Amino acid sequence: MDENILGIIAGILTSVSMIPQLVKVLKEKNAEDLSWTMILVLISGLSLWVWYGFIKDELPIILSNAFAVIVNIILLICCMIYKKSK
Amino acid sequence: MDENILGIIAGILTSVSMIPQLVKVLKEKNAEDLSWTMILVLISGLSLWVWYGFIKDELPIILSNAFAVIVNIILLICCMIYKKSK
Numbered sequence: 618m619d620e621n622i623l624g625i626i627a628g629i630l631t632s633v634s635m636i637p638q639l640v641k642v643l644k645e646k647n648a649e650d651l652s653w654t655m656i657l658v659l660i661s662g663l664s665l666w667v668w669y670g671f672i673k674d675e676l677p678i679i680l681s682n683a684f685a686v687i688v689n690i691i692l693l694i695c696c697m698i699y700k701k702s703k
Numbered sequence: 704m705d706e707n708i709l710g711i712i713a714g715i716l717t718s719v720s721m722i723p724q725l726v727k728v729l730k731e732k733n734a735e736d737l738s739w740t741m742i743l744v745l746i747s748g749l750s751l752w753v754w755y756g757f758i759k760d761e762l763p764i765i766l767s768n769a770f771a772v773i774v775n776i777i778l779l780i781c782c783m784i785y786k787k788s789k
Binding site: 620623624626627628629630631632633634635636637638641647649650651652654655656658659661662663665666668669672673675677678 | 706709710712713714715716717718719720721722723724727733735736737738740741742744745747748749751752754755758759761763764
């Protein structure tokens with residue numbers, strides 16, 4: 618299989634897998650089971666993956682990790698809002 | 704920065720970020736906020752990333768995604784055990 622197509626499919630699957638978590642948190646306005654530590658470390662790691670993707674010039678890696686960074690920034694904001702209100 | 708070192712650091716960060724979630728689920732024996740759908744789609748996506756890593760011959764991608772597959776298989780098993788017992 619062409620590696621770019623494989624990368625794009627892999628990226629779509631790992632990206633899609635974050636959506637239910639995000640929807641659940643937004644819908645239930647409950648971020649109790651999310652860990653701050655996890656999200657912050659994850660955002661750092663994902664940002665480095667985006668950088669790695671740029672160096673290697675691999676679009677699937679750049680796109681899927683950039684998407685993951687955005688999702689996790691939203692989750693972090695949710696954490697800040699929902700945990701503060703308790 | 705050397706791209707392999709960058710990839711390894713990125714891989715360590717994204718791998719480490721999964722540990723608190725796993726520890727929390729194992730400790731509290733509570734997998735309520737985990738979504739089956741998410742974990743299954745994620746395992747498929749991560750497995751494709753491992754495949755992508757093999758095609759591209761990029762060790763950081765292979766190692767970090769293989770680790771993520773293992774963590775998510777454990778989370779899936781937790782889901783099966785803890786949700787069943789309720």
